Amino acid sequence: MPNTISGFSKLSKSEKIEWLLNTYFTDKDKARSLVQGYWNSDDKLQKLHDEFIENTITNYYLPLGVAPNFLINETTYTIPMAIEESSVIAAASKAAKFWLDRGGFKAKVLSTEKIGQVHFIYNGAYDKLKAFFEFVKPKLIKETASITKNMERRGGGVLDIELRNKSEDLPHYFQLHATFETLDAMGANFINSCLEQFATTFKTEALQFEYFNSEEQNITIVMSILSNYVPQCLVRAEVSCKIEDLKSKDIPNPETFAQKFEQAVRIAEVEPYRAVTHNKGIMNGIDAVVLATGNDFRAVEAGVHAYAAKDGRYTSLTHCSIEDGLFKFSIEIPLALGTVGGLTRLHPLVKFSMDLLQQPTAKNLMQIVAVAGLAQNFAAVKSLTTTGIQEGHMKMHLMNILNQFEATETEKTTLVTHFKTNVVTHSAVVEALTKLRGLD
Incomplete structure (x- = not known):
């Protein structure tokens, strides 16, 4: 088959790149220059990046910015945010400044339990399985001792294991549903290691009982994996003030603003089409901080x-x-x-972000991230219910459009001034740039 290769992972980095260039690119020199142009000049640092993932060919940069003036539980933070979307950091910063003089943000971690499951199929009588589980449960926990000892020393570990009957949802489907406390670690590897040991012990012990040995009544382990749905790992953040204290330069009538703002949020509560976009705006703030601090934003998004x-x-x-x-x-x-x-102890910019946040615990970081999401949403809903979302967003997007058309510094300065008093749209920017260049 064309464009396929065997043993790609075994090639050196330069060999991988050459195969890609020879297979997919007409201008090989330009493509090679682009790939190599994003390598770090520090060989040691580049090697570190290369080893984060498989088949690395170069680095893919995202801007790392900061949003200052966040007052959270009486402590002031400058929050690092890694994101490519214009206006996100500006909006977060504006919301932080708005609430700085109104008491700031309050945040509280409500719970920190995480979940993992051993999924298995069982065809026999439920009472037999339940009795076996009660018998074997202490051993399940005991045989993970070598995995959990360090976590337990710090106050974490396995909190509980339950047998759950899910056969009404899927015939013969059961699970060992385990809860964990992983403290300052996200804990994925720890949880998965415990689960795999649970599965091994559970299956091994079952084989010692004659009842589970027949083909009709045996236990078949399907998989053992943590869950990224963590409804018992919760954090709450909020802002509040007297309605009259909402008054500001762009909120001349705070009573009207408050009522309209509340109505906009209620619409997102009852209308899924609006809720998805509403929550996407929240995740603009959350994902940017999660990424900047070396955490898994895909897991956070899913959960x-x-x-x-x-x-x-x-x-x-x-x-x-x-x-x-x-x-x-x-x-x-x-x-x-x-x-x-x-990555929290490996990626240099993650280390920088953690230092910037004053080396937070996992609970502190949960609070900071929740506040970033709340601030982002406040800024978005405030814009939507006052000036409209496009005015601020498109002015921030202006520079992207100018860069797309390779505007010079002089052209940028002229057009930024021009669009301070004119509506920014893609076509308007193109028209203004064309006129400035004398090409109309």
Whole structure:
């Protein structure tokens, strides 16, 4: 078959690149120059990056920015954010500054339990399985001692194991449902190692009982894996102030603003089409901090969106209330994060981000990330219900359009000034640039 190769992973980095260039590119020199242009000039650092993943050919850069002035539980933070979308950091910074003079953000970790499961098939009587589980449960925990001893020394470990009967959802399907405390580690490798030992012990012990030896009544382990749905690893963040204190340069009528803002959030609570975009804006802030701190934003995304649909309908992650003249805006989300392990001690910019955040514990980081999501959502809903989302977003996007058309520094300066008083659209920028260049 064309464009296929055997043993690609065994090639050296330069050999991989040459195969790609020879197979897919017409201008090989230009493509090679681009790939090599993103290598780090420090060979040791580049080797570190190369070893993060498989088949590495170069680095893919994202901007790392910061959002200052976040007052969280009476401590001031400058929050690192890695993201490519324009206006996100500007919006977060603006929200942080807005609430800085109104008491700041309050955040609290509600729980930190994480989940892992051993999924298995069993065809026999449930009472026999249940009795066996109660018998073997202490041994399941005991035989993970070599894995859990260090975690237990710090106060974590296996919290519990339950036998769950899921046969009404899928015939003959059961699971060992385990809860864990992993402290400052995200804990994926720890949890998966424990689960695989649970599965081995469970199967081995079952073979010692005659009842489970027949083909009709045996236990078949399907898989052992942690869950990224962590509804018991929760953090809450909120802001609040008197309605009259909402008054500012762009909120001349705080009573009207508060009512409109609350209505916008309620719409996201009942309308899934709006809720998805509403929550996507929240994740702009959350993902950017999760990525900057070396955590797994895909796991966070999956868990958060599952939580948004936990009651059978996808809904807003944030909530707003107006009671007795008090405006309150809050978020409650599941976040399984770590400040040790993974990239947190390997990636130099992750180390930088952790230093910037004053070396937070996992609980501190949960609070910071939740606040970033809440701030992002406040800024978005505030814009939507006042000036509209495009005014600020497109002005931030202006530079991307100018760079797309390779505008000079002089052209950029001229057009940034021009669009301070004109509406930014892609066509308007192209028209203005064309006119400036005398090409119209």
